[in-house]
Every structure is written in C-alpha cells, then in structure tokens.
Amino acid sequence: MPDPYYITTAIHYPNGKPHIGHAYETIAADVIARFQRLRGREVRFQTGTDEHGLKMAQKARDLGQTPRDLANEMSGHFRTLFDVLNISYDRFIRTTDADHHRASQAIWQAMEAKGDLYLDRYEGWYSIRDEAYYDEKELTTGEGGEKLSPQGTPVEWTEEETWFFRLSKYQEPLLELLNTPGFLEPESRRNEMLAFVSCGLNDLSVSRTSFDWGVKVPGPDGHVMYVWVDALTNYITGLGYPDGGEMWDKFWPASLHLIGKDIVRFHTVYWPAFLMSADIALPQKVFGHGFLLNRGMKESKSLGNVTDPMELVDRFGVDSLRYFLMAEVPFGKDGSYSAEALVNKVNAELANSFGNLAQRTLSMVFKNMEGVLEQFAPATDDAALLSRVKQACSEAFPREFEALNFSVGIEAWLRAVYACNQYVDEQAPWGLKKTDPERMKVVLQTLIMAIRDLAIAIQPVVPDKAAAVLDQLGIPADGRDYAALADNDWFARLAGVGHTIAAPKPVFPRLDLPADEAA
Template sequence: MADPFYITTAISYPNGKPHIGHAYEAIAADVIARFQRAQGRDVRLVTGTDEHGLKMVQTARGEGMETRAYADKMSSYFKQMCDDLGVSYDTFVRTTEPRHAAASVALWKALETSGDLYLDRYEGWYSVRDEAFYDESELVDGEGGERLSPQGTPVEWTAEETWFFRLSAYQQRLLDHYRDHPDFIQPDSRRNEVIRFVEGGLKDLSVSRTSFDWGVPVPGSPGHVMYVWVDALTTYMTGVGFPEREGDYDRFWPADIHLIGKDIVRFHAVYWPAFLMSAGLPLPKQVYGHGFLLARGGEKMSKSAGNVVDPMELAERFGVDNLRYFLMREISFGQDGSYSAEAIVARCNAELANSFGNLAQRSLSMVFKNLGGVIPAPGAAEADRALLNKVAAACASLDKEFARLAFAQGLEEWMAAVFACNAYVDEMAPWALRKTDPERMAAVLGTLVAAVRQLAIAVAPLIPSSIERLLAAIEAGANGAAIAQPVPIFPRLELPAEEQPA
C-alpha cells in the first residue's frame, strides 16, 4: 500500500470573498499534493472555511443577513475558487458542519480530562479582525493614539467570564519539541520567531466566549461557545475522520504539512501543538508559514487599503495554468513576493509560450508534417543521449527541489533543460536534415518528443490542465498511431495598450 501523505491549507475565514493570497496558498498546496501523488504517495488534501466567531456575526449584520445564511454564501465562494483553480482537494470542511462540531467537542473533552481547563474571568485586549488576544506589551500605537495589534488591526478591551487553557504549563514542552524536531516550524525565520515568543513566557489562553453565541457550544457550560481558534484548528482532524480513531484518521494523522500564512504561525505552532499535547494526540510533522503575496508597490493586500484582487479575474484573464505557473515560479516560496499583470505576461510568454510551448509545438508539428504524424524512437547518437541525460537530471533536480517546497529553484533547473532542448533543435536543424538525412531527422525528432514528454510529466503538478492536453497529444501517437495536427498549448498573452510599459 502506498505511503500516506496529508497536507492542509489554512481554514479560510470567509468574512469576505477570496483574494489572491487565498489562491496562492491553495495553488501551492495543490502543487504539493499533486507532486506527492506523482511520487506514488496516497495523498489527502484538506481545505475549508472557518465560519464562527464575532467577526462573522458583525459582518453578516452589516450585510443585513442571518449569520448562517451569510456563512453559506461566503463559504461557497471559497469552494468555487478551489474548483476553478484546479485544486484537487479531497475534503472541504466547513466549521458549521455537525461532523466538525463533534470533533471540536471531542477535543474539548480531552482537554478537560487532562485538567487543563478552568473557569475564570478574562480582561484584556482582543482583536475582532484577527480573532486573537494580545498582551499589552505586543500592542503598537496607531494614528491618534489608537491601540493596534502587531498586525495593525484595531483592538478592544474585553471583559467576560471564560474558560482558560493552561498554556503556561506547556512552555518547556513546546521548546523541547522545537529543539528535538527542527523541521516542525519552517522556514527557519518563522521557527526563530516562535521560539523567541515562547521563551518570553506563555500565559494561559482564554478558550471560550460568552459575549456572542455563534460558535460550537462548550459541553456542559451553557452560554459559552468555543474560542474560534480551538474550533478552527480542530478542522485539520475533522478532515480525516476525527473523533473516530480508525480509518482515515488512523492512516493520515498526524498531518505531514499544515500550509499557512506567516501571520497565523503562532496559532498553529504554539496553541495547536499545546492543545494536542494536552489531549494526548500526535502533533503535525510540520507547520510551514509561507510569505505574503504583495500588490504592486510592495503593499500587503487588505479590504481597508482597497487593493484586494479577485484571483478569478486574474485566472480568467491570463488562464489558470499561467497564473499557477507564475505564482510558483516568480516567488521564492516562504518569502514575500509581488505580482503585476505586466510581470505575469512577461514570465509566462518568455517561459511557457516562447520556450517550452514553442519547443513542444514545433517538435510535434515537424513529426506531423514530415513523418505522417508517427512519433519515431529517440536517437542513439552521442548528442541525443546527452540531451536526454540532461533532461533526466533536470527533472530529478526539480523533484528534489519540489520535495523541499523550493518551487522556483526546481523550475530554474527545468527551464535550463528546456533551453538545452531548444539549443539542440537549432544545432540539429531537422528541417535541413529532411533533405540530406531523413533517417537522422527522424532520430532527432524522436529525441525531442521524448524530452518534451519527460519535461511535461515533471511539471504536471504545476500546470495540470495544459500538460494533460499535451500528453494526450503525444500519447495519441503510441503504438505507431498518427498524432493529430498539434495546436499551441500556451498561446502568447497580451496586455491592453493602456497597460503596456512606457
């Protein structure tokens, strides 16, 4: 039986429509999932929406809607985004589902059994937008002396009876885990930030609310609902069948990777492992905090700044696979990166349309035109073997880099092989060999098609729809059958005149 591999995205908070940052994370998770499937792993990819909390109540009220109806509407946008972007999730979990409430209650009872929950009164700073509590020492002053969270969001003083989790009791256990499992938090910059935070001391965490009722009810404590992060984090186990301790849960938990934005690393690398330790459950193998996708000019996207971009508008304009390729190629994964329409067009035209797409198109077109569409065997000359060896080495390097989530670096190796293939075409000049040495022409074209096929398979997790069409065209020529007349897989992109660089 194939080895299991379990990856999750963050569970998106749907108080607004998906933005390009949500798409970036979903695409990255899908590339990882497809890559691991190609390696023969039995993969589970879980995503979903985190629909509880005060922010959802307030936003729904502002829209003049019931909270549940608003949650249904907004969650559907996130599911549709995943579907439209080709995200091959296995389970989409909504925190308003009964199965998730059962999982959350089971985790709560395990924390209760461990003696790590107690009832007290909370007074302190709370950010509704972040759904997070902050210590006075973490706050910064905004314009006019307004108190802001480290994320720059408004905070308000909150006082209410709540259940507390004994987070302080897990400080040393967490530090020991970080030491013994250096890859638990990645990249290293995130790991270092979390270690400094935990070393600074942990205070017990408020884990229930009484000021609103939109959430999972706390068992045996009327009027209390679970703090939204207790509920949201449990989603990762809901997605594989928790609280049942068999079947998918037994096979896939603990998760191999929680893929999240860097702004929520604390919740996943401090609170979540402490909850699991308390409950006696295995910890995820890795929490990976990727960087932000920034708008032109390096600004973080936000509704308040008015620079939120609908990813589906970009996908419709440039094509899903072009968008997927650009995001994984342009940005060194784990770091912040920026994008623009001009950059998408430049990158995709240079590498997909002009380089790989042109290589595939002219190789197959020459087979169609000169060999009746029948793909010949690769050549055995030294130059042929050298090219195929170079392609094989580049694809192996791509696999190695993708395995460590270094997508841009892996694609750099892949592009070097594409350039080598194009250089081989120019050097061999099969159009000239057609008259002087038809047999050698066939060997050259066979070598090229073999190289294109291997390059296509290697990059399929990234641009699956385009590669599926390309491989279908090649495989149509199996067993001596003729291929159909090729059509370009990556047409050139164009910017409107008003967006052309000056």
Template structure:
C-alpha cells in the same frame, strides 16, 4: 509501499470573497498534493472555511443577516475558487458541520479531563480582525493614537467571564518539541520567531466567549462558545472523523504538512500543539508558514483599492499560467510580488516561447515531415545522449526541490532543461537536415519527441490541464506518475502501434496585457 501523505491549508474566514493570498495557498497546496500523488503516495488534501467567531458574527449583524446565512453564501465563493483554480482537494471542511462540532467538543473534554481548563474572568486586548488576544507589550500605536495589534489591526478592550487553557504549563514542552524536531516549524524565520515568543513566557489563554453565541457550544457550560481558534484548528482532525477510529484517521494522522500564512504561525505552532498535547493526540509533523503575495510590492487592502480577484486573474490569463507564475516567481516561504505585466512576461518567456514553442516546433515537424509516424531504431549520437542526460538530471533536481518545497528552484532546473532542448534544435537544425540528411533529421526529431514527455510530466503538478493536453497529443498512456519516467519501452511500444501524431495544438498560447492594465 510509500507512506500516506496528509496536507492541509489553513481554513479561510468567509467574511469576504477570496483574495490572491487565498489563491496562492490553495495553489501551492495543490501543487504539493499532485506532486506527492505522482510520487506514488496515497494523498489526502483538506481545505475549508472557518465560519465561527466574532468577525463573521459582526459582519452578519452589520448587513442584517443571520450568521449561518452569510456563511453559506460566502463559503460558496471559496468552493468556486477551488473549482476555478483546479484545486484537487479531497475534503472541504466547514466548521458549521455537525461532525466538526462533535470533534471540537471532544477535544475540549479531553483538555478539561487533563486539568488544563478553568473558569475565570478575561480582561484584555482583542483584535476582531485577527480573532486574537494580545498582551499590552505587543501593541503598537496608529497615527491617531489608537492601539494596534502586531498585524496593524485595531484592538478593543474586552472583559467577560471565560474559560482559560493552561498554556503557561506548556512552554517547556513546546521548546523541547522545537529543539527535538527542528523541522516542525518552517521556514527558519518562522521557527526563530516562535521560539523567541515562547521563551518570552506564555500566559494562560482565554478559550471561550459569552458576548455572542455564533460558535461551537462549550460542553456543560451554558452561555459559552469556544474561542474560534480552538474549533478552527480542530478541523484538521474533525475532517478525518475524529474522535471515531475511522480508516482515514488511522491512515492519515498525524498530518504531514499544515500549510499556512506566516501571520497565523502562533496559532498553529504554539496553541495547536499545546491543545493536542493536552488532549493526548499525536502532533502533526510540520507547520510551514509561506509569505505574503504583494501587489506591486504592496500588501493588498480594500482601503488602498488594490485588491485582486484571483478568479478574474485566472479568467484573464488562464488558470495554468497563473499557477505557474506564482510557483515560479516567489521563493516559497518568502514574500513575493505580482503584477499583470509580470504574469504576462513570465508566462510568455517560459511557457509560450520556450517550452510551448519547443513542443509545438517538434510535433509540427514530425506531423509535417514524417507524416505523423514515429521511427524506432535510429542512430543515437553523443549530442542526443547528452541532451537526454541533461533533461533527466534537471527533472531529478525538480523532484528533489519539490519534495523540499523549493518550487521556484525546481522550476528553474526545469527551465534549464527546456533551454537546452531549444539550443539543441537550433544547433541540429532539423529543417536543414530534411534535405541533406533525412535519417539524421528523424533521429533529432525522435530525440526531442521523446523528451516532450518527461518535461510535460515534470510540469504536471503545476500546470495540470496544459500538461495533460500535451501528453494526450503524444500518445501518453494512463500512467502519468513519475514512475512512467522509468518505462523505457514506452517509445518502442508507441512506434509499434498504429499511433499517428495529429496536427498539434498549442497548449501555452502567448498572453497579452489587457488594455488599461499595467503601470500608470
């Protein structure tokens, strides 16, 4: 029995509508979740929204609304994004949910009982946009001389009574964690960055605010709400029912993978494990920090006017082509760039012209030249066996790469198999064999027909809708996990049934650039 698998995305600030970075993280996590399900594992996939903190409070104040009212509206956009992009999460966790407040207060009590919380006064620099405290030594300077955080966001001097967490007590334990479990932080770039940060010394962390009341109330401390990251990080366990001993908690914790953007690695790889150590809770297995998705090489920003609505992108080019592009184009863990031209070029070259064309050609010839009837017992040539081995090896590579989160490399292996299939058709020329050697034509078509199935299955985590439509057309049964690749009798059973291949419908249409889009 395979071990259960629990994956989370970072929960999103709903102070604005989703952008391409939110979509990228959700799609990547969904690909991982679908891949693990197809690998036979019981999967739990959680996402959500981080609705407390000064950023949301100020946004609501600026537009004259109550924070909860604004949070409800903005969260609906993130739920809509998940539905549009075919994100198969099991739980959408909102930090305003009562069970989340209870869980956050329980982890607070456990940290307090461990002697790691004390009341003092905070004075220092705070970035509202990052919801983060920064030391003077970390700050940069803007063009106008203003102080900026390492992320380039404005900071303001803050002074108020605050509860503090004894983060300084955890440096040695954190460094031991990184040394004993090198895969805890990935990729290597992020791991090295965090180790340097902790080796530089840790200061105690301000973990409550009194200047506003939009957040989880600190237990037995009137006027204090928790620092937003204390309650935000707790979502990963509150969604499982913590502190109750629920079946989900017993089954899925510790988490296998926290998937996050690289700009919030410190919170997940330093603060979160320290909080859990303090509270006596087992640590997650891995924090993976993916890169940014850049718009033509530039980070998106409202001031630049280059912010892309991912839902509009999906409307224009289709959900599956956008999902495929992001997983294929960007080496996971690194920054990547996209443009309308790049999406169209990649989707047309690989999905429409290569795989889509291969499947359409084969199914059309079977429908036309064999009346949609499949033939078993044909003579297999060396070329046929060689192609089947090439495809099987490529799918094995894809599965190994996907397990290691190397999506672009896995899809590269898959594309090599698709190219080999197209080369095989060109070399065998079944359209010519129809007149000269009908039996050989059938063998060629049946070889290719059988290979449509593993190629579509391998692509299913990335393009689930298109892959399933194609598998429906070729009579694939309900088992669409990777275990189906071992069902040697599938084709024979199909030929012995009354299955007839209907006129095929293409699942990857060619894309066109909308007028007005492109370089200019």
C-alpha cells in the same frame, strides 16, 4: 509503498470574497498534493472555511444577515474559486458542519479531562479582526494614539467570564517541539516562535460569552469556544476524530499544515498544546509562507488594489496563474505580482520556450514523418540532451519540490527546456530534411522523448496544459506518474504499435496585456 500524505491549508475566513492570497496558498497546497500523488503516495488534501467567531457575527449584523446565511454565501464563493483553480481537494470542510461541532466538543472534553481547562475571568486586549488575544507588551501605538496588535489591527479591552487553557503548562514541551528539525519552516518563523515561547506563556482564554456564533462549550454555562480552538480542530475532524477509523489510522498525524506567516503562533504554539493535552499525535510539519504584494504593496480596499483571482483566471487562464505564482515567488518569502509580470513570465517561459518547443517538434514530426514514430538509436549529442532532461525532471525538480522550493525546481526544469531549444537550433532539423532525413528523424524523436519527460515533471504546476501535451504525444494515462520517468522502453512500445502523432494544436498561446495596463 511510500507513506500516505495528509496536507491541509489554513481554513479561510469567509467574511468577504476570496482574494489572491487565498488563491496563492490553495494553489501551492494543490501543487504539493499533485506532486506527492505523482511520487506514488496516497494523498489526503483538505481545505475549507472557518465560519465562526465575533468577526463573522459582526459582519453579518452589519449586512442585515444571519451569520449562517453569510457563511453559506461566502463559503460558496471559496468553493467555486477552488473548483475553477483546479484544486484537487478531497474534502472542503466547513466549521458549521455537524461532525466538526462534535469533534470540537470531543477535543474540549479531552483537554478538560486532563485538568487543563478552568473557569476564571479574562481582562485584556483582543483584536476582533485577528480573533486573537495580545499582551500589553506586544501592542504598538497608532498615529491617532490607538493601540494596535503586532499585525497593525485595532484591539479593544475585553472583560468577561471565560474558560482558560493551561498553556503555561506546555512551555517546555513546546520549546522542545520548536527545536525539532523540520517541524516549523522556514527558519525565520521558527526563530520568531522560539522567541515568543521563551519569554513565557500565559494561560489562554478559550471561550466567549459576549456572543453565541460558535461551537457550544459542553455544559450549561452558555459559553462558545474561542474560534481558534474550533478552527484548528478541523484538521482532525476531516479524518474522523473522535471515532478513529481507517482514515484516521492512515493519515494522522498530518504531513504538512500549509499556512500564512501571520497565523504561525496558532499552529505551532496553541495547536500543539491542545493536541498534547488531548493525547493526540502532533503534525509532522508546519510551513508558514509569505504574502503576495500587489506591485510591492499590501492589498487594501482603501487603496483600491484588491485583486479578484477569478478575474485573473478569466483573463489569463488557470494554468498561467498557477505557473506564475509558483515560479515567480521564492516560497516562504513575500513576493510581488502584477498583470504585466504574469504576462511577461508566462509568455517567455511557457509560450515561447516550452510551448513553442512542443508545437514545432510535433508539427515537424507530423509534416515530415507523417506523424509515424520509428525505432531509433540516439547519437552522442542526443543522449547528452536526454540525460540532461532526465536529470532535471527525475532529480533536481523532485528534490526541490520535496523541500517546497518551487521556484528553484521550476528553474531547473526551465533550464532543461532551454537546452532542448538550443539543441533544435544547433541540429536544425528543417535543414536535415533535405541533407540527411534519417538524422532528422533521430533529432525529432529525441525531442519527443525530452518533451514527454518535461511534460510529466511539470504536471503539478500546470495540470491541464501538461495533460494536453501528453495527450498529443499519445502517452497513456497510466504512464504519467514520476515512476514513468525511469521507464526507458516507453518510446519503443509506442513505435512498436505504430503510434502516429496527429496534427498538433497549440497548448500555450501567448497572453496579451492591454496597452493601458503596461507598466
């Protein structure tokens, strides 16, 4: 049996409604989870919301709400979006959950028992928006002379009593970890973190006394944990830490933490150091993906270009959005999107290519063969097409998806779709109906076999649409995983029981874009 697979997204900060970036990361994680399930692995998939910290407390105050009421409201928006996006998570965790407070206090006590926490006074720069501390040497100067973080966010000078974590103690183990092949990808992120750690690590302030919206530090001194100690701990909370048990034994260490490139430091420097201190095994891989840009520009409320993913779903459909985001952007790099780019890509590749292939093939089988499948022997051209489709679906596509090269894997799949359409044009089954009806049956049934493999392969990306194609083909629910791609007898079994193709319904309708939105 293949090893179990545990994947997490970053938990999302709900000081506002979710935007397209939240949808992008969570869709990508869902695609990976579905892909691994189809490969036969038992998968645990966790996402959720990170609800503590000064930023949430200030936002709630500005709105005249309590932090908990704001957290409840905004976390609900994220959960609703992820359900609409067909995200197959196993747990939606909230850092306000009782078991999470208990887990966070347990890892704190483990670090304290190791001698890695001490009380002192912090004086330095803090970004409320990033919930991050920065050294003077990391700051830049804004147009008005104000000091800014590396992310371009305002920083303010902070002085207060705080608990410190002995991050400096873990510099050499962290360098060794970052030099471990495969731990942090893509390579550009690894190089950034190697440079950061190589310059020397200061001990990290890990508690606050200036506000109380957070996990309480064990003890009577009135501290709450630095939000990132609490946030990162969610990954082990969801598996039963500190009690252990079956889920913990099965799924930890995590197979993959999928995160945005702006929080790589927290996940590959701070988090491993906390785990080393608490004597907990380290995650196997962290991947820092790029940002989605709106027509090449970062989204901003002041520019009025913030995209509501629910709006995109309402207009274009869930699977259209999922396909575009995975096919359009090389994963790990920044990418750009727009409504017209989505419409053009989905129409060209799903509606006109794969959708049209399935629709016209099934229609011809229904009309010209009364929908009845028969045993047949593929000729040389037919076998060549099936071999090409099998190579794309069983080798190229899974190889690239395993490496998180989604756009490359989809391109390999799409080339197989194009090969099928070329085969249709060359064989012209509509003409064979009159000149050689037996050959027509062979051609159409060859296409049925190819479409089945193509639909099985693309399921992680467009689960509902792929399922609709497989339903129309009559493929049973237990014959849709990737092991089924090696089953060469499935067609004979269907034909042997007299399976009949019904009149098909279009699965991939063309999308429309209002004229005033076209570029």
